[in-house]
Amino acid sequence: MSAQNVPPDGHGPAHVPAPGTLVVDTGNGDQVGEFRGLAGPYWALRPVCGGPEWEAEPERVRPADPMERLRAINARKNARSEGRIL
Template sequence: MSAGRYVIDSRTGRVGQVMGREGPYVQLRPPGGGREWDCPPEAMAPAPPGEVLRARVRAINSEGRLP
């Protein structure tokens, strides 16, 4: 998966944005920011369009709250 794409971590059901790779893992970040987590590539699935839209709205909303 390329950086910037939204995926689902099938182990937890969490949606994350691909940030890059670290060793054998892909690093994911929650929509709108937060702490990254590692996910094995085989546990990732493309996020459905509705989830991607929700993730983008959350990210835009969190940017609007910054001072």
């Protein structure tokens, strides 16, 4: 299993991130998303540059590493400067 969000006992997610935290959904092609909240047993994630939210299995989500965060922030700033998002 590639997830890094499972506690040592293997029962459920270790913690729920704060809204706005950048995370990587390893079950969705390592897509970086912004944690939005809980959606039943799933986590609601939103693309960094806007778009529809998707639901991810918590055990397949890991925190974004520093390079992934930098790329996501840069992509969001570029999208804003180009008028693709507000």
